[in-house]
Amino acid sequence: xxxxxxxTKEYSKKVVLSPFSxxxxxxxxxxxxxxNGAGKTTLxxxxxxxxxxxxxxxxxxxxxxxNSSFALKRKIGVVLEEQNFLLDISATEYLRFFAELYEVxxxxxxxxxxxxxxxxxxxxxxxxxxxxTGMKRKLNIIQAVLHNPNILIVDELxxxxxxxxxxxxxxxxxxMKQKGTTLILSSHILSDLDELVDDLLILDRGEVxxxxxxxxxxxxxxxxxxxxxxxxxxxxxxxxxxLMDLSVSDIRVQSNNAVEFVVPQDNPDFKELLxxxxxxxxxxxxxxxxxxxxxxxxxxxxxxYKEVGDHAI
Amino acid sequence: MQSEERWxxxxxxxxxxxxxxxxxxxxxxxxxACLFVFSLFALNTIRTIHKxxxxxxxxxxxxxxxxxxxxxxxxxxxxxxxxxSKDFDSRIYETxxxxxxxxxxxxxxxxxxxxxxxxxxxxxxxxxxxFLLFFLTGIPVTSIAIIELFVGMSVVETMFLLGLVFVAxxxxxxxxxWVVLILQIFYIGIIFAHTVVSxxxxxxxxxxxxxxxxxxxxxxxxxxxxxxxxxxxxxxxIQSTGQSTPIMVFSFLGILLAVDSVLFIIARKLLSRKxx
Numbered sequence: 062x063x064x065x066x067x068x069t070k071e072y073s074k075k076v077v078l079s080p081f082s083x084x085x086x087x088x089x090x091x092x093x094x095x096x097n098g099a100g101k102t103t104l105x106x107x108x109x110x111x112x113x114x115x116x117x118x119x120x121x122x123x124x125x126x127x128n129s130s131f132a133l134k135r136k137i138g139v140v141l142e143e144q145n146f147l148l149d150i151s152a153t154e155y156l157r158f159f160a161e162l163y164e165v166x167x168x169x170x171x172x173x174x175x176x177x178x179x180x181x182x183x184x185x186x187x188x189x190x191x192x193x194t195g196m197k198r199k200l201n202i203i204q205a206v207l208h209n210p211n212i213l214i215v216d217e218l219x220x221x222x223x224x225x226x227x228x229x230x231x232x233x234x235x236x237m238k239q240k241g242t243t244l245i246l247s248s249h250i251l252s253d254l255d256e257l258v259d260d261l262l263i264l265d266r267g268e269v270x271x272x273x274x275x276x277x278x279x280x281x282x283x284x285x286x287x288x289x290x291x292x293x294x295x296x297x298x299x300x301x302x303x304l305m306d307l308s309v310s311d312i313r314v315q316s317n318n319a320v321e322f323v324v325p326q327d328n329p330d331f332k333e334l335l336x337x338x339x340x341x342x343x344x345x346x347x348x349x350x351x352x353x354x355x356x357x358x359x360x361x362x363x364x365x366y367k368e369v370g371d372h373a374i
Numbered sequence: 375m376q377s378e379e380r381w382x383x384x385x386x387x388x389x390x391x392x393x394x395x396x397x398x399x400x401x402x403x404x405x406x407a408c409l410f411v412f413s414l415f416a417l418n419t420i421r422t423i424h425k426x427x428x429x430x431x432x433x434x435x436x437x438x439x440x441x442x443x444x445x446x447x448x449x450x451x452x453x454x455x456x457x458x459s460k461d462f463d464s465r466i467y468e469t470x471x472x473x474x475x476x477x478x479x480x481x482x483x484x485x486x487x488x489x490x491x492x493x494x495x496x497x498x499x500x501x502x503x504x505f506l507l508f509f510l511t512g513i514p515v516t517s518i519a520i521i522e523l524f525v526g527m528s529v530v531e532t533m534f535l536l537g538l539v540f541v542a543x544x545x546x547x548x549x550x551x552w553v554v555l556i557l558q559i560f561y562i563g564i565i566f567a568h569t570v571v572s573x574x575x576x577x578x579x580x581x582x583x584x585x586x587x588x589x590x591x592x593x594x595x596x597x598x599x600x601x602x603x604x605x606x607x608x609x610x611x612i613q614s615t616g617q618s619t620p621i622m623v624f625s626f627l628g629i630l631l632a633v634d635s636v637l638f639i640i641a642r643k644l645l646s647r648k649x650x
Contacts (some may be wrong), residue, residue, distance in 0.1 A: 131380065147394050162387075
């Protein structure tokens with residue numbers, strides 16, 4: 062569990078992070094979002110004890126983290142946006158360095174299997190200096206998960222990765238999340254974060270714009286969940302009537318008999334009620350899906366951005 | 375417990391810093407250049423001695439050691455400060471701190487790494503060379519020659535630590551490379567300038583006009599003052615003027631060790647402040 066307790070950071074009286082408190086529960090994943098200079102990296106640096114907060118504290122498993130928290134730091138894995146050091150040794154030696162530093166058991170097996178997993182097996186004996194940006198990034202991801210950390214912090218998640226690299230990283234992160242690893246991710250690409258993230262923190266110029274569980278934020282920022290059903294052509298009016306009976310106001314009938322509607326937020330049993338009504342009315346549903354709002358929607362709403370539409374150009 | 379953990383990290387960091395350096399060509403070039411320059415000066419000194427070198431062999435290596443120490447001091451501090459300042463400029467230093475490493479671990483590892491490199495190049499290589507020469511020519515390796523090499527190594531170490539302080543202090547770390555370089559050239563320049571104006575540019579006859587009097591006065595003053603400020607001047611006095619009594623040498627080494635410790639503490643304090 063990570064607790065940010067009234068954490069602030071000032072550099073020569075300039076506030077780079079306003080007071081921030083949050084409790085990230087174990088096994089959950091949090092995305093830190095915001096434009097450049099929002100304070101994301103500052104927060105990550107404080108979470109790792111690299112820089113001390115001006116006020117407040119960061120506690121991990123009830124221990125305040127600082128620069129010399131060796132035992133705590135061994136339980137954390139970090140991938141930074143730019144990480145260029147020890148360039149004159151091979152990838153295997155580089156990983157062996159971290160294996161020694163983090164006291165990894167059975168390091169050779171772990172290094173080989175992770176290099177193969179991230180498709181770097183062929184480059185294992187090559188000097189890091191000869192690696193491309195994407196390969197370096199993959200190597201940094203391997204280095205961060207080498208010791209099976211309880212907490213994984215990734216700054217700019219997809220930076221420098223090609224589509225295959227992104228998919229491999231996502232697969233790895235999903236597996237780690239399933240195993241109970243707490244994830245803290247910062248990224249500019251929001252589209253791939255939806256399925257991975259439980260909590261959100263949105264920062265702008267050091268100000269916390271929004272923080273909390275994803276569902277709570279949707280509710281507080283009134284972002285709708287969308288339902289989409291496909292029914293027989295003759296039953297479309299009947300289905301619309303059922304929806305209206307359940308106080309659904311925003312109903313749109315689209316081509317090929319698809320009905321799109323906004324799920325009412327004030328009715329937690331909506332899905333069950335709709336299913337019951339559909340059965341009672343003997344409506345034949347071809348498909349029914351519910352879509353959670355995307356992080357992108359929340360982000361743009363919080364930051365008061367206008368979404369770029371067809372008329373933008 | 376914490377010191378145990380810290381020491382463990384220091385050992386691992388030092389091992390990999392050394393490995394990285396040994397994989398780079400600059401250290402090998404530096405070592406070869408050092409050996410070449412030392413050989414050149416030492417052989418030249420031996421060649422120009424007309425008396426029985428087996429009787430006056432004590433001072434043979436003083437000047438070569440001094441010259442090589444000056445050159446190495448410049449190059450090692452240049453290389454190491456470049457490396458450390460790059461670590462700071464590119465925030466590589468901070469990257470280490472994300473793992474089980476703190477500022478003291480990092481600094482100690484850097485100092486140990488460069489001390490070992492310095493030891494190898496400034497002390498070990500020339501010592502091996504001296505013993506090889508002994509087997510080839512029979513010129514005995516005296517304890518004074520070894521001490522002279524050790525003094526040279528200690529001066530290089532002090533200049534490196536001074537460079538670290540500049541790196542830790544400056545806002546733009548890479549500028550510290552030039553500050554240390556200029557400082558060393560200034561220190562060494564005083565010795566050479568003083569030697570030239572006081573030994574070679576003196577009037578031959580009493581009636582000759584002393585055109586260099588002003589310069590001689592200035593450099594004499596600078597040289598006298600630098601005895602207390604420049605390790606190079608002290609090393610020059612110890613190695614080149616035949617005043618190298620054991621008490622003098624050990625006092626000088628003791629002072630250098632104390633200065634090194636103070637510089638290390640200052641560098642650490644400045645680094646911590648930089649992070650805050």
